[in-house]
Amino acid sequence: MGELTWHEAIQHVLAENGEPMHYQDITDRIIDLDLRSNYGATPRRTVNSHLSMAIKRDPATSPYEKVSKATFALRTLPSPSTSLEQPSSRLSIDGEVDSGVEDTDLEEVGLIQAFGMYWQRDAVHWRNNPPILGRQQIGAETVDFSKQLGVYLLHDGREVTYVGRSIDRPMGQRLYEHTKDRLQARWNRFSWFGLLRVTEDGQLLETQATLSIELVAVTLEAVLIEGLEPRQNRRRGDGFNATEYLQAEDPEIQRRQTHQLLDSLKSKL
Template sequence: MAKDLTWREAIDRVLGAAATPLHYRDITDRIIADRLRRNLGATPADTVGAQISASIKHDAASPYVRVAKGTYALMQTAAANPLSDIRQRASSVIASDESEEQYAIVTSFGMFWRRGAVQWVASPRLFGVQQLGATPVDFNKQLGIYLLYDGREVIYIGRTTDRPLGRRLFEHTFDRMATRWDRFSWFGLLPVSDSGRLGALPNAYDAAKMIPALEAILIEALEPRQNRKRGDDLSAVEFMQYEDPEIQKKKVRDSVEVALQKL
C-alpha cells in the first residue's frame, strides 16, 4: 500500500499538475480524489490553506504565490509566464500582507441537515464531515444560531448560548415545534481543530467583520432571490451531515426482529 505523501508534497503535486491556479478547497478535493493522502483529519481544506499560507508568510523561498483570495499557484508557474494573468494577479497580491484566516466570526455551518439522520437523546451526536473521507466532527456542543425548516420554509430561528446546539435541537423534538420541522441549519462560533475537537469561544470579535458576517449568514440561510451571490463573506467551512451510525445499527436490528417474527 502506497505511503501517504506529506501535506506539502501532496499540495506541490496537485499545483504542479494544474494548468491554472487553484483555490485551496479545490487543491484539497484533488488530493483526496488522487488518493495522495488517506489520513485527512477533520479539517483537510483548512489544513491545506494553513500549510500554504504559513509557507508564504514565513518562508522567504516559498514555492507558492497567492493570486486571489484563497487561490494559489506555484511560483515557478508564474515566473515561467511573465506576461500571463497569473503573474499580473500575483504581483498585486504579493505586495499586500493579506493572510488567509481559518476563523473569523462564524467558523463552521451545516445546511439543511435531516432530522431523521440524528438519534435524538438529551445529548445527541450531530456528525458532520468537511469533505468525503475526512474525520467526522460532533457538533453537539457547538454554539451559535440555528434554523428549523418545514420542507424549505424557515419556521423557527433560535440561538445556542447557555445550552449547546444538540440540547436545543433535542428540546424541539418534544416542545411546541416537535411535529413541525424535518430539517435544520446551523451556524457555529466555536473553532474546529484538525483532530475534530471544538475549541473555546473567542473573548472578542473584530467589529468590522460583524456586519459582513451577519449579511452572509442571512444570504446563506434565506437564499433571497434578488441576491446575485451566495454569502461570500462567510469565511466558515460548510460541513456535510454524516448520519449517526447508531441509526443504521437500529435499522439492522429492526429488520432482524421483523424477519424473526415472520419465521
C-alpha cells in the same frame, strides 16, 4: 500511489494542474486522487495552513506563491512525477501542521466559523445531548457538532419555522428539546451557524474574534442570506468565508435498523 505528506500532495496537484488554484480546489483534488490515507477533520484548513506557513516562514525560498486571495501556485512547475519522486530540497516544513500557525495567517473567516444547511432531522439519533455529526467533505473525518454554539433554524421543507440560539445550552441539547416541545411536529430539517472553530482533530474551540460593527453586520447579512435564501440575492454575504459541513448520519440509526430487520425476519421463522 504511496502515502504522501501534505506538502508532497500539494505540490503534486499544483504541478499537475499547471496554473494557480484556490486552496479548496487543491484539497478536493488531493482527496480525488487519494494521495493520503488520513485527511483529518479539516483538510481544507490544513492545506491552507501549509501553504500560508511555507510562504510566511521564508517567502524567498518557499515553493509556493500567493497570487490572489486564497489562491496559490508553484514558483516553478515541475512535472507531477518529478514532484513526487524528488520533493523540493527548499521545502523546510513537512508533515503535519505546526500548531503555532495563527488564524491571522489564514483566510479571514469572520464571526461564523462553520455552518450546516438543511440537515435532516431523521439522520440524528435523538436522545439527551445527541451527536450532531458532519464532515467537511467526503474523505474527511466526522465531527460532532453537538457542543457547537451559535444560532440555528428549524425548517419544514424549505420554510423556516423557528430561529433560535444555542449559547447557554449547546446545539445538540437545544435541538433535542425541540423534538419534545410545541415545535416537535413542525420541522424536519435544521440549519446552524457556529461560533466555535473546528480543529484538525475534530475538536471545537473558541476563537478570539475582535468585534466591530462591520463584522456584526456582515455576519447578520450572511446568516440571513444563507438561511432565508432571498431570490434577489445571488451570492453570499461579503466576507463570509465560514466552512460549510455536510451532514453524516449517526451510525446508531443504521445499527438499529439492522436489528429491527433481523428481529422482523426472526419473527417470521
